[in-house]
Amino acid sequence: MECGLDVKYFKERDEVWASVPPWKQGSLAEFVVLSGNEISHKPKSLSHVEAASLPYVANTAWSALVNTGGLNKDNCAKKRILILAASGGVGTFAIQMLKAWGAHVTVTCSQNAERLVRGLGADHVVDYTAGPVEPPLRALEKFDLILDNLGGATEHWALGLLKPWSGAKYVTLVTPFLQNTDLLGIADGMMQTAATMTTKAVKHLMKGVHYRWGFYAPSGPALDEVQEMVDAGQIRPVVEQVFSFSQVPKAFEKMEKGHARGKTVVQISNPDHGL
Numbered sequence: 001m002e003c004g005l006d007v008k009y010f011k012e013r014d015e016v017w018a019s020v021p022p023w024k025q026g027s028l029a030e031f032v033v034l035s036g037n038e039i040s041h042k043p044k045s046l047s048h049v050e051a052a053s054l055p056y057v058a059n060t061a062w063s064a065l066v067n068t069g070g071l072n073k074d075n076c077a078k079k080r081i082l083i084l085a086a087s088g089g090v091g092t093f094a095i096q097m098l099k100a101w102g103a104h105v106t107v108t109c110s111q112n113a114e115r116l117v118r119g120l121g122a123d124h125v126v127d128y129t130a131g132p133v134e135p136p137l138r139a140l141e142k143f144d145l146i147l148d149n150l151g152g153a154t155e156h157w158a159l160g161l162l163k164p165w166s167g168a169k170y171v172t173l174v175t176p177f178l179q180n181t182d183l184l185g186i187a188d189g190m191m192q193t194a195a196t197m198t199t200k201a202v203k204h205l206m207k208g209v210h211y212r213w214g215f216y217a218p219s220g221p222a223l224d225e226v227q228e229m230v231d232a233g234q235i236r237p238v239v240e241q242v243f244s245f246s247q248v249p250k251a252f253e254k255m256e257k258g259h260a261r262g263k264t265v266v267q268i269s270n271p272d273h274g275l
């Protein structure tokens with residue numbers, strides 16, 4: 001709607017997309033103020049509702065896979081990637097980005113999500129509802145990178161699926177950061193988090209694999225690259241359900257039930273003619 005005087009890359013009335021960082025609260029609002037480097041031009045091929053489903057998971061997956069995992073469009077060809085819990089928001093985006101970059105993608109999900117993830121490009125699917133996934137995953141060739149969207153006990157066995165002493169990385173998005181800061185306050189919580197992370201990273205480094213925590217990070221430049229992939233038809237939004245503003249409580253009830261298949265969108269106003 002408006003641009004600051006120093007903003008050169010955008011002009012008023014440009015159609016933009018962005019994820020609103022948690023430290024700039026403002027989702028479910030009609031207007032938000034963001035920095036120029038947090039926004040990007042919206043893909044022309046998407047409606048606003050479709051576009052709204054992507055930036056948060058795109059910025060999260062980008063931060064985990066590119067910034068933390070070291071992957072990019074030029075080094076992914078033939079890399080073997082495992083995504084644990086791939087049928088939700090982050091996973092459905094990550095599959096498509098990694099396939100666009102030429103990686104071989106194995107995923108875990110429930111049986112009723114297999115069609116969805118295969119349709120997004122997953123090469124190999126392991127159904128966690130059929131029994132423990134560790135044995136079938138162990139039977140496969142080892143991986144160059146694992147993206148863990150599940151957390152919990154997974155890290156006790158999943159690092160053994162990586163190629164040792166090859167630079168292989170395990171990146172988990174499920175970290176104790178928020179729990180620690182809630183319990184101990186920001187300063188002590190951050191110290192505790194840093195200490196835990198360092199201990200785990202060193203322990204696994206001695207076994208020849210890299211252990212990392214991934215965090216959502218807002219980035220307009222990353223969304224610029226995603227916009228190109230979307231407009232080139234390499235990435236599509238996976239919108240499971242759209243709620244109007246008056247249905248926001250229902251939207252949260254749906255999310256609390258889990259079992260996401262892609263993203264839930266709240267439509268604040270109605271600028272689109274349909275999806």
Ligand SMILES: NC(=O)c1ccc[n+]([C@@H]2O[C@H](COP(=O)([O-])OP(=O)(O)OC[C@H]3O[C@@H](n4cnc5c(N)ncnc54)[C@H](OP(=O)(O)O)[C@@H]3O)[C@@H](O)[C@H]2O)c1
Pocket residue numbers: 060084085086087088089090091108109110128149150151173174175214215216258259260261262
């Ligand atoms: N660190 C950060 O900054 C950051 C940022 C964003 C997200 N996250 C975290 O990253 C994780 C993924 O986020 P998301 O947005 O993709 O979550 P989501 O949309 O809720 O998706 C989770 C998916 O996992 C599936 N699932 C549940 N249990 C599973 C299992 N045992 N094996 C395989 N799949 C399973 C669920 O479907 P079914 O239950 O039907 O199988 C669902 O499709 C969440 O834990 C989230 O809190 C962290």
